[in-house]
Amino acid sequence: MDERLRETLSAMMDDEADELSVRRLLSQADQDGVRSQWRRWQEIRDLMHDNHGPAAGMDIAGAVRERLDSQRGVQPQPAASTGRDVKAVSWHWPVAAMVTLALVIGFGAGTGWDARNSQPLATSTVPAGAQQNAALLPTGTDELALQGLDEEQRRQMRQFLLEHAQHNSVGVGRGSVGYARLVSASDGY
Amino acid sequence: MGLAGRLPLRALLMSLLLLVPAAVLADSGNSSGGQEPRSASEWLEQLGPALNMTSYRGVFVYSRGAQVQSLRIVHRYREGRVEERLVLQDGAGGEIVRKGMDVVCVLPDQGRVRLDDVIPSGPFAEAFSTQFMPVGQWYRPERVGEDRIAGYDVVTIALRARDENRYSYRLWLEKNTGLLIKSHVTDTDGRVLEHFQFTSLDITDDISDDELKVQTSGREIARTLGPKEGDHSSVGRMNGWTLDWRPAGFEPAAAPRSGNGKAVAFSDGLAAFSVFVEPVGRLKMPTGVSRVGATTIYMREVSVGERTFLIAVVGEVPPPTARKVAESVQIDNELSAEMPGS
Numbered sequence: 001m002d003e004r005l006r007e008t009l010s011a012m013m014d015d016e017a018d019e020l021s022v023r024r025l026l027s028q029a030d031q032d033g034v035r036s037q038w039r040r041w042q043e044i045r046d047l048m049h050d051n052h053g054p055a056a057g058m059d060i061a062g063a064v065r066e067r068l069d070s071q072r073g074v075q076p077q078p079a080a081s082t083g084r085d086v087k088a089v090s091w092h093w094p095v096a097a098m099v100t101l102a103l104v105i106g107f108g109a110g111t112g113w114d115a116r117n118s119q120p121l122a123t124s125t126v127p128a129g130a131q132q133n134a135a136l137l138p139t140g141t142d143e144l145a146l147q148g149l150d151e152e153q154r155r156q157m158r159q160f161l162l163e164h165a166q167h168n169s170v171g172v173g174r175g176s177v178g179y180a181r182l183v184s185a186s187d188g189y
Numbered sequence: 190m191g192l193a194g195r196l197p198l199r200a201l202l203m204s205l206l207l208l209v210p211a212a213v214l215a216d217s218g219n220s221s222g223g224q225e226p227r228s229a230s231e232w233l234e235q236l237g238p239a240l241n242m243t244s245y246r247g248v249f250v251y252s253r254g255a256q257v258q259s260l261r262i263v264h265r266y267r268e269g270r271v272e273e274r275l276v277l278q279d280g281a282g283g284e285i286v287r288k289g290m291d292v293v294c295v296l297p298d299q300g301r302v303r304l305d306d307v308i309p310s311g312p313f314a315e316a317f318s319t320q321f322m323p324v325g326q327w328y329r330p331e332r333v334g335e336d337r338i339a340g341y342d343v344v345t346i347a348l349r350a351r352d353e354n355r356y357s358y359r360l361w362l363e364k365n366t367g368l369l370i371k372s373h374v375t376d377t378d379g380r381v382l383e384h385f386q387f388t389s390l391d392i393t394d395d396i397s398d399d400e401l402k403v404q405t406s407g408r409e410i411a412r413t414l415g416p417k418e419g420d421h422s423s424v425g426r427m428n429g430w431t432l433d434w435r436p437a438g439f440e441p442a443a444a445p446r447s448g449n450g451k452a453v454a455f456s457d458g459l460a461a462f463s464v465f466v467e468p469v470g471r472l473k474m475p476t477g478v479s480r481v482g483a484t485t486i487y488m489r490e491v492s493v494g495e496r497t498f499l500i501a502v503v504g505e506v507p508p509p510t511a512r513k514v515a516e517s518v519q520i521d522n523e524l525s526a527e528m529p530g531s
């Protein structure tokens with residue numbers, strides 16, 4: 001078991017979910033890969049937290065989507081209590097888990113996600129409802145508009161992003177964020 | 190060079206790669222280990238120093254749009270010097286090791302992440318915003334709660350945009366050091382456009398020299414960062430063009446190095462956008478708007494006399510703002526005459 005994944009997992013368990021990543025994950029074409037990663041993740045989680053997860057082989061994508069949709073519009077619970085309520089954790093975990101899973105697969109794929117190289121959305125595995133929700137996400141249409149760029153144009157675009165990122169958070173100085181933007185700019189487009 | 194002479198670099202350095210010499214920050218105050226700041230603004234003031242003067246190791250994840258990056262970082266502040274090592278966790282890896290102003294970048298043999306693009310090849314942009322900007326004027330800071338992330342107690346600060354020309358922020362800061370552990374950039378509907386977060390973190394002064402050594406084998410590129418002598422002239426001038434309109438609070442903040450054009454960055458203290466004005470040469474760029482997470486790119490072409498220029502606005506601002514800025518660029522006839530065609 002990769003130490004990095006364990007750390008990621010541990011951290012994400014305590015945190016709220018990033019719905020964007022989860023939905024993005026669900027639109028990946030390789031749902032079999034997702035499933036097998038999920039099962040592995042389950043084992044890890046059980047190991048760490050000494051409790052049971054859903055049975056292996058369940059329809060994870062569907063379940064998570066359902067969970068996400070049912071949470072839509074639900075306010076996160078106020079973080080007033082300092083003690084970590086067991087119930088609260090279990091309420092949170094499916095989404096947190098999916099984020100972790102998203103990260104795992106991101107690492108596994110080795111490149112992060114890149115709209116340019118991904119297959120068209122796997123419509124056969126994604127219910128219509130989820131598709132509509134996905135279309136509302138900010139990543140949707142705008143990014144696709146640049147897919148027609150040739151290598152030279154992408155390079156120029158990257159250059160703009162990079163130069164901007166180099167002086168990005170002047171004033172406040174957000175350190176690692178600025179750095180991450182640099183890396184991100186060098187990777188995309 | 191005296192302290193006063195170095196101050197103008199401060200804001201820039203903080204923004205860039207965690208790189209801040211101690212002398213520059215010596216007057217900033219650092220309440221690390223001291224009493225806990227109370228208000229949202231006090232937390233914010235602590236943010237910059239905390240990023241550099243805290244020693245830690247960890248892994249952080251950054252996502253915007255369809256991109257997700259993960260980096261492992263070791264950051265040590267000792268005897269007034271920042272040393273750090275960053276290892277890309279994605280693709281074929283690669284790493285960057287920095288000791289003070291010296292940077293060594295190791296490229297993997299293969300892989301899509303272009304580290305040589307990450308290390309700026311020229312002198313850094315020179316920031317002339319030396320003061321912490323009055324963020325509160327453009328954002329409504331509020332301490333919204335406490336949480337626990339990556340094993341640390343954090344305080345959550347919300348910065349809600351006071352107008353629609355900018356995005357809102359949410360920052361999670363570690364309680365003792367003020368270190369930024371997580372951040373969100375959100376639009377007016379509260380959707381998260383950009384997400385940064387440490388997934389594992391160990392704040393400790395116990396970081397050995399070995400952890401800061403290059404461990405990847407591959408092609409090495411070494412550079413020493415810093416402004417070149419006598420390279421202070423171009424700062425602050427929007428050479429050859431002006432903006433008729435810009436969102437309130439955004440002041441010229443840095444003059445980034447640019448290949449063949451004129452570029453200036455504007456910041457309101459939190460968000461920034463860059464305006465590039467370049468002559469259109471052989472390469473034809475598409476025009477219109479696009480975005481990656483919280484970053485908008487708006488491009489348009491404009492003709493002055495017989496020359497055509499590409500105006501690109503890139504920044505963490507909503508698309509309508511970027512568009513309005515791009516449309517307000519006025520190019521002087523002078524620039525038109527001076528620019529070489531290609």
